[in-house]
Amino acid sequence: QQPVQSPQAVILREGEDAVINCSSSKALYSVHWYRQKHGEAPVFLMILLKGGEQKGHEKISASFNEKKQQSSLYLTASQLSYSGTYFCGTGSANSGYALNFGKGTSLLVTP
Amino acid sequence: GAGVSQSPRYKVAKRGQDVALRCDPISGHVSLFWYQQALGQGPEFLTYFQNEAQLDKSGLPSDRFFAERPEGSVSTLKIQRTQQEDSAVYLCASSISGRPLEQYFGPGTRLTVT
Numbered sequence: 108q109q110p111v112q113s114p115q116a117v118i119l120r121e122g123e124d125a126v127i128n129c130s131s132s133k134a135l136y137s138v139h140w141y142r143q144k145h146g147e148a149p150v151f152l153m154i155l156l157k158g159g160e161q162k163g164h165e166k167i168s169a170s171f172n173e174k175k176q177q178s179s180l181y182l183t184a185s186q187l188s189y190s191g192t193y194f195c196g197t198g199s200a201n202s203g204y205a206l207n208f209g210k211g212t213s214l215l216v217t218p
Numbered sequence: 219g220a221g222v223s224q225s226p227r228y229k230v231a232k233r234g235q236d237v238a239l240r241c242d243p244i245s246g247h248v249s250l251f252w253y254q255q256a257l258g259q260g261p262e263f264l265t266y267f268q269n270e271a272q273l274d275k276s277g278l279p280s281d282r283f284f285a286e287r288p289e290g291s292v293s294t295l296k297i298q299r300t301q302q303e304d305s306a307v308y309l310c311a312s313s314i315s316g317r318p319l320e321q322y323f324g325p326g327t328r329l330t331v332t
Contacts, residue, residue: 147325150230154319204266204274208261210259210289
């Protein structure tokens with residue numbers, strides 16, 4: 108079952124914050140976040156393996172609520188380079204190696 | 219450092235032709251994955267290798283799709299008798315082990331079937 112991402116698209120001004128959500132109807136083993144720019148490969152951002160785990164990288168962090176089967180990606184003080192499409196990929200305990208990706212959230216950061 | 223590479227980057231095939239897409243994973247990576255990405259969509263899982271063993275091919279859309287990794291490094295995705303609905307970007311990803319660790323993607327091959 109494909110995870111559902113929200114919002115589908117968001118436009119920010121440089122310096123603003125954004126939250127991207129990812130929810131699944133199936134129990135999750137892992138959540139992986141990627142950013143993809145047009146015509147390029149998806150770039151790995153972070154992986155969350157435990158319920159309640161929060162990871163961070165500079166001004167991008169994420170949380171994983173195993174009970175609610177949800178993950179959220181937090182972008183603070185956005186930069187122009189953050190523009191792109193963000194995908195969450197979910198892994199289940201049965202097939203933790205194969206990722207099931209959402210349809211993506213398009214993020215545009217403007218000057 | 220060297221990442222995942224794929225060739226060709228672009229391929230145009232006439233309907234009915236066979237195509238072969240190549241993936242060179244990161245050196246030492248045990249796991250290799252193929253995904254198909256349609257325009258405006260997220261990647262969809264096709265198949266997975268651990269070394270030379272194809273452990274899951276449940277995502278392959280039809281028996282026209284075939285993947286191999288004979289020596290546990292380079293992989294080839296072959297599509298026989300291509301159809302228009304096969305047009306997509308085919309992404310390859312590799313991971314250091316069979317555990318659900320981060321997967322690193324290649325730039326993809328954009329296949330257009332005319």
